[in-house]
Amino acid sequence: MDHPLRRSRLAARLPDLEVEALLSTRLPNVRYLTGFTGSNGQVLVSGGDAVFFTDGRYTEQSRREVPDLRRETYMLDFPKTFGEACRELGVSRIGFEAGGVTYRFYEQLAAVEGLELVPVGDEVERLRWVKEPEEIDLVSEAQRITDEAFERLLAKLVEGISEKEAALELEWAMRQAGADGLAFDSIVAFGESAAEPHHDPSDRTLRRGDVIKVDCGALYRGYHSDMTRTVALGDPPAELAEIHGIVLSAQQAGIDAVRAGILGRDADRAARQVIEEAGHGEAFSHSLGHGVGLEIHEGPTFRSSSEDEIPAGAVVTVEPGIYLPGIGGVRIEDMVEVTTDGCRVLPSTARELVIL
Numbered sequence: 001m002d003h004p005l006r007r008s009r010l011a012a013r014l015p016d017l018e019v020e021a022l023l024s025t026r027l028p029n030v031r032y033l034t035g036f037t038g039s040n041g042q043v044l045v046s047g048g049d050a051v052f053f054t055d056g057r058y059t060e061q062s063r064r065e066v067p068d069l070r071r072e073t074y075m076l077d078f079p080k081t082f083g084e085a086c087r088e089l090g091v092s093r094i095g096f097e098a099g100g101v102t103y104r105f106y107e108q109l110a111a112v113e114g115l116e117l118v119p120v121g122d123e124v125e126r127l128r129w130v131k132e133p134e135e136i137d138l139v140s141e142a143q144r145i146t147d148e149a150f151e152r153l154l155a156k157l158v159e160g161i162s163e164k165e166a167a168l169e170l171e172w173a174m175r176q177a178g179a180d181g182l183a184f185d186s187i188v189a190f191g192e193s194a195a196e197p198h199h200d201p202s203d204r205t206l207r208r209g210d211v212i213k214v215d216c217g218a219l220y221r222g223y224h225s226d227m228t229r230t231v232a233l234g235d236p237p238a239e240l241a242e243i244h245g246i247v248l249s250a251q252q253a254g255i256d257a258v259r260a261g262i263l264g265r266d267a268d269r270a271a272r273q274v275i276e277e278a279g280h281g282e283a284f285s286h287s288l289g290h291g292v293g294l295e296i297h298e299g300p301t302f303r304s305s306s307e308d309e310i311p312a313g314a315v316v317t318v319e320p321g322i323y324l325p326g327i328g329g330v331r332i333e334d335m336v337e338v339t340t341d342g343c344r345v346l347p348s349t350a351r352e353l354v355i356l
């Protein structure tokens, strides 16, 4: 990963933001800019220089992961160390990530003498929208693991298994396939539970005729994957089989619409239209998709109000769904890599309705 290049891209934004330096405190952003993977780190990026901060637990780790930066280790007193670093760099008008500090932390920073703090928006997040080839490879590997684990799960989906047990089987399979962890808590929903877009696995056991909705992903070297499949044990209710077909068509319409330059809302519209025309508009109660990378949910977004202009190199999910309370629901989700003339679906298992 070319961290100096990323920092120079951020530094190039500083004049527009009318700040002399930017303090990044959101961990995924710190990781993106420095390579640091620990649980406490900050980085101050100025026009020509950068300083990395962490606490004593990470002195050794940061020496290894952030060898190219000046590193400051502090004990409980980040504001003081930060203030000194600003003075040494000769910067006083400092941008901070408005979405990355608590009010208490802000008050501590504001108490440092001689600094002027300026809130800035999702600057580093915006840089992260466009994935480098190495990042695409890591998301793809996370997806490969997810796919392998999902295939293994299918063999375990027999009458009587509970949602919780199935979720545990899935996690086990992910770890065996090489995951560092889960990208998020798996959603495993049987029958009427599948009517909830998000659902905590319960003790509900699997019965013949149930649909089975599984939304899961692996974490691999900091990168996430995200996939949803809806299958069935035996023939599902006719209504749900029909809905599966509609959702699949909607997903394909979304995938067909995505290309560099499209607005997030237009991608959402392309898929939503298919569901509305089938008479289920009200039952598609969430947005079409979100970026995936160092975070499971990041920009850009495919939602009805999204003005995001989608760049080539973005990795975004396309995940329409239809949910019928008391009956069940269907969602189909894949990640796509946006290209100049379309998009490439990251390889995944069959999307057609599988009846076990």
Ligand code: ZN
Pocket: 215, 216, 226, 227, 228, 333
């Ligand atoms: Zn998902």
Ligand code: ZN
Pocket: 226, 290, 317, 319, 333
């Ligand atoms: Zn998703």
